[in-house]
């Protein structure tokens with residue numbers, strides 16, 4: 001190594017996050033929300049009307065993380081009643097677990113009975129994924145790249161993105177799934193050998209997010225193929241992705 | 253009194269009444285464009301059609317760099333079943349992309365347009381008979397030639413698009429880029445959404461890697477329509493945010509360019525530096541891409557003295573470390589061997605295709621909205637854009653390096669101007685907008701000029717929303733850059749532009 005490179009290397013130091021399971025994010029980060037049990041019906045109605053994606057329902061107040069785009073506007077509208085914490089572990093394998101109810105302050109978790117047996121037996125030690133962006137805005141895609149970069153380095157767990165669907169154990173979909181990508185998504189999926197998994201990364205992928213209802217979408221793929229993991233976010237944070245996948249494949 | 257052929261907007265974002273925009277006969281309209289574009293200091297910001305129940309209104313927005321103004325004029329055409337007009341592209345090649353869009357959306361014909369191909373296959377396109385899988389690719393006959401198709405799904409984790417190469421052996425003779433896979437109906441959603449908050453969020457997702465650029469541009473359009481003032485402090489904060497986005501993306505691109513020349517050390521060092529910048533943004537507003545930061549009239553996330561100190565500290569560290577690694581990168585002969593003379597776009601080509609932003613400046617064109625049509629805090633800086641004339645991968649990589657250094661100095665200076673100011677206005681939603689008005693906002697995002705325009709109806713509701721991402725022009729630059737190159741240089745050329753798919757597809 002030339003002397004200059006060594007100097008840069010020294011300065012660069014160790015960059016990888018040592019413990020991906022317990023890393024702490026900035027308190028500003030918008031992760032799992034907590035709704036106060038004291039939130040009133042009027043306050044609930046107010047934020048339900050304001051929420052741009054219809055993520056908030058009443059009686060009692062709840063937030064569906066599959067729809068929430070983490071704008072934090074509801075928190076600003078009813079301060080003290082809704083608080084977005086910096087808890088990035090918000091992955092679930094059943095949509096029900098993405099719903100946060102007033103008074104809940106428990107981590108979001110996977111339902112073990114909903115995890116197909118072959119997932120853990122086949123993929124626990126190595127999981128290769130093919131990513132398909134189907135109307136993704138490139139922020140989710142960049143965060144998925146970051147999950148494998150020098151800081152997050154999910155490769156340490158044998159998880160990585162591969163170029164060919166033939167080499168993959170599943171697909172990670174980003175974006176609300178545009179009509180114009182629907183066919184390419186199906187072809188990519190068909191090319192992945194079984195057993196295989198489907199992961200939805202980002203709120204757009206889970207529910208359409210801000211694009212739900214747009215005539216430019218074709219989400220029929222999701223009616224045909226069961227989803228193994230939902231990863232909310234706008235975009236999904238690398239730590240949400242990595243922890244969610246580790247929980248799915250049963251790696252501690 | 254002489255009848256004016258255009259209305260001149262001094263300063264932007266700005267709004268005018270729709271009926272204040274002169275309506276010209278098509279012959280006069282095209283002659284006026286010819287006359288204006290004869291001057292090298294004029295270029296077309298946007299040209300599009302607004303449909304009304306009974307007519308189509310063609311609106312042309314020309315930027316004049318000398319007077320720092322925007323010139324608006326229009327043409328109206330009755331809505332009849334078949335409209336055929338002489339193409340403006342014949343005389344002004346940069347119009348090719350605008351006319352393709354107009355043709356695709358409304359079926360308006362330009363018989364002498366040389367390349368009237370689909371642009372993005374929007375769901376509400378005029379001709380539903382055209383579909384993604386029947387794109388009319390250019391082809392060449394020849395025993396020695398072969399075609400290579402790549403995408404829409406690419407090897408890496410990136411957005412989809414299709415590239416069709418015609419090659420002679422390893423050498424690329426022609427590249428055609430088919431886009432549209434990312435089309436989400438964004439412009440229609442801006443009209444359909446009832447809530448201005450939802451539109452602010454949507455603006456951040458037009459191209460998520462330019463969340464701040466598009467959000468600032470959108471806020472400008474909405475504030476102009478509502479007559480909302482932008483306070484000095486808000487202008488400073490937005491300018492800082494725009495430059496932070498530029499720094500983050502340029503460092504990320506420096507890493508990605510290193511990846512594509514298989515220089516892993518350069519890649520990882522730059523990746524780690526980008527992380528510092530985006531984590532600083534996360535500390536500011538809770539999102540690494542700055543989503544949530546920019547809202548009409550104010551912000552929920554004031555730049556506090558503590559945050560300013562954090563930004564200063566981090567940028568000073570990045571200045572030192574980025575300078576060190578890039579100084580080294582640009583001194584290695586093995587790197588230079590891959591950068592130099594690869595993927596060249598000449599100044600003439602750049603100006604013919606209407607290239608904007610960083611791609612234009614790397615080919616010797618001085619085109620930068622921060623300099624030519626400054627708004628926010630740029631108006632109080634004597635900003636001079638970096639211009640590099642070589643037009644190759646080296647120039648585009650060096651552009652990243654130079655602009656990161658320039659932007660760091662800018663942010664540090666802007667933070668000084670911010671010191672001691674602490675009146676932070678909050679966001680304002682659903683304000684009444686001027687009825688029957690036209691509003692325009694132009695922002696220099698990290699890729700180049702972003703232009704948003706909105707037209708309101710008689711109740712002040714948005715009737716038409718038009719977005720122009722810099723990639724709309726610059727994709728053609730990539731197609732030209734790879735001509736005569738080895739096909740194996742394509743990834744490097746592509747990365748050196750790093751264009752947006754969703755920004756094009758909307």
Ligand code: SF4
Nearest residue numbers: 051068069071072074
């Ligand atoms: S943070 Fe989520 S729940 Fe709250 S308003 Fe935004 S999208 Fe709705």
